[in-house]
Amino acid sequence: xxxxxxxxxxxxxxxxxxxxxxxxxxxxxxxxxxxxxxxxxxxxxxxxxxxxxxxxxxxxxxxxxxxxxxxxxxxxxxxxxxxxxxxxxxxxxxxxxxxxxxxxxxxxxxxxxxxxxxxxxxxxxxxxxxxxxxxxxxxxxxxxxxxxxxxxxxxxxxxxxxxxxxxxxxxxxxxxxxxxxxxxxxxxxxxxxxxxxxxxxxxxxxxxxxxxxxxxxxxxxxxxxxxxxxxxxxxxxxxxxxxxxxxxxxxxxxxxxxxxxxxxxxxxxxxxxxxxxxxxxxxxxxxxxxxxxxxxxxxxxxxxxxxxxxxxxxxxxxxxxxxxxxxxxxxxxxxxxxxxxxxxxxxxxxxxxxxxxxxxxxxxxxxxxxxxxxxxxxxxxxxxxxxxxxxxxxxxxxxxxx
Amino acid sequence: xxxxxxxxxxxxxxxxxxxxxxxxxxxxxxxxxxxxxxxxxxxxxxxxxxxxxxxxxxxxxxxxxxxxxxxxxxxxxxxxxxxxxxxxxxxxxxxxxxxxxxxxxxxxxxxxxxxxxxxxxxxxxxxxxxxxxxxxxxxxxxxxxxxxxxxxxxxxxxxxxxxxxxxxxxxxxxxxxxxxxxxxxxxxxxxxxxxxxxxxxxxxxxxxxxxxxxxxxxxxxxxxxxxxxxxxxxxxxxxxxxxxxxxxxxxxxxxxxxxxxxxxxxxxxxxxxxxxxxxxxxxxxxxxxxxxxxxxxxxxxxxxxxxxxxxxxxxxxxxxxxxxxxxxxxxxxxxxxxxxxxxxxxxxxxxxxxxxxxxxxxxxxxxxxxxxxxxxxxxxxxxxxxxxxxxxxxxxxxxxxx
Numbered sequence: 001x002x003x004x005x006x007x008x009x010x011x012x013x014x015x016x017x018x019x020x021x022x023x024x025x026x027x028x029x030x031x032x033x034x035x036x037x038x039x040x041x042x043x044x045x046x047x048x049x050x051x052x053x054x055x056x057x058x059x060x061x062x063x064x065x066x067x068x069x070x071x072x073x074x075x076x077x078x079x080x081x082x083x084x085x086x087x088x089x090x091x092x093x094x095x096x097x098x099x100x101x102x103x104x105x106x107x108x109x110x111x112x113x114x115x116x117x118x119x120x121x122x123x124x125x126x127x128x129x130x131x132x133x134x135x136x137x138x139x140x141x142x143x144x145x146x147x148x149x150x151x152x153x154x155x156x157x158x159x160x161x162x163x164x165x166x167x168x169x170x171x172x173x174x175x176x177x178x179x180x181x182x183x184x185x186x187x188x189x190x191x192x193x194x195x196x197x198x199x200x201x202x203x204x205x206x207x208x209x210x211x212x213x214x215x216x217x218x219x220x221x222x223x224x225x226x227x228x229x230x231x232x233x234x235x236x237x238x239x240x241x242x243x244x245x246x247x248x249x250x251x252x253x254x255x256x257x258x259x260x261x262x263x264x265x266x267x268x269x270x271x272x273x274x275x276x277x278x279x280x281x282x283x284x285x286x287x288x289x290x291x292x293x294x295x296x297x298x299x300x301x302x303x304x305x306x307x308x309x310x311x312x313x314x315x316x317x318x319x320x321x322x323x324x325x326x327x328x329x330x331x332x333x334x335x336x337x338x339x340x341x342x343x344x345x346x347x348x349x350x351x352x353x354x355x356x357x358x359x360x361x362x363x364x365x366x367x368x369x370x371x372x373x374x375x376x377x378x379x380x381x382x383x384x385x386x387x388x389x390x391x392x393x394x395x396x397x398x399x400x401x402x
Numbered sequence: 403x404x405x406x407x408x409x410x411x412x413x414x415x416x417x418x419x420x421x422x423x424x425x426x427x428x429x430x431x432x433x434x435x436x437x438x439x440x441x442x443x444x445x446x447x448x449x450x451x452x453x454x455x456x457x458x459x460x461x462x463x464x465x466x467x468x469x470x471x472x473x474x475x476x477x478x479x480x481x482x483x484x485x486x487x488x489x490x491x492x493x494x495x496x497x498x499x500x501x502x503x504x505x506x507x508x509x510x511x512x513x514x515x516x517x518x519x520x521x522x523x524x525x526x527x528x529x530x531x532x533x534x535x536x537x538x539x540x541x542x543x544x545x546x547x548x549x550x551x552x553x554x555x556x557x558x559x560x561x562x563x564x565x566x567x568x569x570x571x572x573x574x575x576x577x578x579x580x581x582x583x584x585x586x587x588x589x590x591x592x593x594x595x596x597x598x599x600x601x602x603x604x605x606x607x608x609x610x611x612x613x614x615x616x617x618x619x620x621x622x623x624x625x626x627x628x629x630x631x632x633x634x635x636x637x638x639x640x641x642x643x644x645x646x647x648x649x650x651x652x653x654x655x656x657x658x659x660x661x662x663x664x665x666x667x668x669x670x671x672x673x674x675x676x677x678x679x680x681x682x683x684x685x686x687x688x689x690x691x692x693x694x695x696x697x698x699x700x701x702x703x704x705x706x707x708x709x710x711x712x713x714x715x716x717x718x719x720x721x722x723x724x725x726x727x728x729x730x731x732x733x734x735x736x737x738x739x740x741x742x743x744x745x746x747x748x749x750x751x752x753x754x755x756x757x758x759x760x761x762x763x764x765x766x767x768x769x770x771x772x773x774x775x776x777x778x779x780x781x782x783x784x785x786x787x788x789x790x791x792x793x794x795x796x797x798x799x800x801x802x803x804x
Contacts (some may be wrong), residue, residue, distance in 0.1 A: 017656050017657050017660065018434075018656075018657060018660045018661075018664075019434070020433060020434025020435060020436075020437065021431075021433050021434065022430065022431065022432050022433070023430070023431040023433070024428070024429070024430040024431065025427070025428075026426070026427075026428035027426070028424065028425070028426040029423075029424065029425040029426065029676075030424050031422060031423050031424070031425070031676065031677065032420075032421070032422025032423065032677075033422060034422075035422065225657040225661070226661075227637075227640075227641040227644065227645070227661045228637060228638065228641050228661060228664045228665055228668060230637075231633070231634070231636070231637025231638075231640060231641065232633070232634050232637055234633070234637075235629075235630060235632075235633025235634050235636075235637060236630065236633075238629075238633060239629040239630050239633065242629065243629070254419050254420075255419050255420060255627040258419065258420045258677070259420075259627070259628075259629045259630060262420075262630045262676065262677075263630055266630060271673060274431075274433065274664065275433065275434075275660070275664075
């Protein structure tokens with residue numbers, strides 16, 4: 001038994017107690033109908049505001065007008081055009097603007113990509129180093145206290161509105177990495193569920209898969225007798241399963257939108273990760289598929305997650321069975337069959353909201369699998385809880401979902 | 403139909419959507435074995451520290467020594483003797499010490515009473531008004547930004563370690579009131595589950611009842627389709643039911659202590675109250691029983707809560723049925739019988755951990771019921787969600803649990 005498996009074994013069998021943890025999340029959440037108007041209280045009258053947004057959908061759905069009306073009187077500079085999977089070379093242009101105009105508040109209006117990009121802009125603008133790519137890639141780099149920033153969320157998915165993490169891409173090198181900044185929480189985030197009504201169904205289904213995957217990454221790991229966290233994660237998963245049909249219908253209800261928006265934020269703001277082991281293999285593998293093949297983030301997760309469940313079923317056996325019993329209400333007495341059914345139900349759930357779940361459906365073949373495995377080997381990456389997802393396991397996972 | 407019932411009816415039948423809400427909780431939670439030593443990082447080296455505690459149990463269970471060792475080098479003033487249900491006349495002595503010694507950090511070491519008392523001390527010491535009782539009783543009073551304070555929790559129950567509320571008693575007038583301070587969150591709280599091992603069983607059972615009641619106050623209200631919050635509240639209730647036998651045994655496991663401690667904090671830190679209606683009738687009535695008869699807080703809740711369920715069953719019908727089905731797994735098809743069973747199971751749960759559930763068991767009679775109802779009438783109090791628990795309903799509740 002190698003060391004990694006020994007640790008896993010010990011964790012499962014002998015020292016299966018809750019991990020020590022530290023939790024802090026100072027973001028103010030302002031939730032509900034009509035709350036965008038609250039910007040007039042939340043952003044100081046004397047602030048020089050940089051307004052960051054994406055491709056301009058906020059100008060078609062009425063959000064932009066509400067934001068501008070609420071910010072009346074402030075000096076506003078606009079920076080639109082931040083792309084999905086925000087690009088480093090786009091963001092450094094905004095960093096220059098912040099320095100030139102002495103911006104002292106940034107308001108991100110958009111989804112996870114806009115807020116992630118804003119986190120980078122806010123930190124890099126307070127950074128003296130020459131190569132700001134180090135903020136993202138050099139884990140030993142001391143992160144600066146960022147320019148104060150807030151968010152108006154328009155696309156529930158990533159929880160970037162209430163955490164201190166961000167994922168930045170660099171198209172020039174086909175790379176995509178996450179970074180965290182201890183002081184990088186939004187000061188506030190405004191969540192108005194009515195914005196969900198104007199979203200294309202593809203973005204809603206991407207959001208559902210992303211939130212579902214975030215929750216699984218913090219749940220389908222070691223059995224550590226973390227009862228509260230287990231119930232809470234299961235609550236998010238069950239809410240998503242229950243709300244998905246209404247959200248994908250022609251007329252989603254306000255309550256479905258509100259529950260959806262709340263699962264998104266609660267799925268990755270630290271509220272369900274207290275004392276648990278975390279996985280993140282699905283995300284790490286998925287990021288490569290986005291970087292190499294241009295798939296949406298949610299699309300990659302719908303493919304990879306069932307593969308991770310299937311290939312890592314022995315290591316995740318206890319939690320997979322609990323997932324089968326408590327999330328999918330599977331009463332089948334044969335444990336292996338119950339787990340098979342839970343994996344199948346997960347894949348079917350993703351398909352029910354219009355997601356493809358196989359690489360072949362996107363025309364992705366063996367060459368990409370080879371490239372991903374080689375990248376993980378070169379970087380010395382073993383991902384998943386306790387590094388159990390080795391490059392070889394990564395290959396098996398991708399082969400499983402060809 | 404009077405106005406109050408009309409609002410309730412409208413809420414239930416027509417506008418049953420999640421309430422708008424605002425959430426913010428900046429407290430840093432430091433959780434796990436051996437974490438008291440972290441005080442050496444968390445409290446600045448140059449701080450003049452007031453150490454607040456209660457009857458001295460911390461000097462018998464080893465916590466005091468760990469605290470003093472971790473704070474080595476700081477100027478420390480001790481203020482012990484804060485009682486359960488902290489008394490205003492005790493606390494104002496500590497306020498004087500803070501002013502005289504220019505205290506700039508207060509460390510509360512104890513349970514909810516010590517942390518509650520510390521919240522009052524920290525605010526009152528920054529207050530110029532002559533009558534500091536106004537902080538508690540005058541809702542229009544502008545609360546001061548308190549002296550920075552943190553906590554080492556020794557008794558899981560109230561969640562005072564991660565919220566901005568406190569309950570202060572005044573024995574001279576037999577009164578007990580809650581107050582909230584927007585800026586009154588602990589900077590940090592250290593939660594080491596091993597402290598639970600040294601607690602008397604009576605304190606553990608009081609804690610279990612208190613946490614259970616906090617959760618019900620935020621759950622057994624209007625049906626507003628708040629799926630995430632419902633699942634999360636049910637998760638806390640189920641965790642308490644599952645862990646209670648181990649916690650009340652001679653050798654509680656570390657995991658039971660950790661889950662217990664986490665339910666306590668999560669039960670009243672705002673994490674389960676997003677967008678829901680809140681009740682608090684049980685607590686308001688219970689506070690009177692403590693103020694008038696000296697019962698422990700947890701003892702009062704074990705009596706009053708089953709009474710509230712029984713008397714308010716029509717107004718709380720939807721949630722009571724959900725509680726029966728999802729927390730107690732009651733499959734009885736007759737809805738009224740299912741609710742009866744859930745109320746009975748709740749009372750039996752409290753009795754199973756050694757709590758009395760009837761006023762008569764404490765020798766409390768009609769005179770006290772009359773006094774409480776008269777007090778509510780004089781204060782013009784209608785408690786519960788949307789004020790549905792009128793003084794007359796309060797009388798029925800207390801009659802029900804005689």
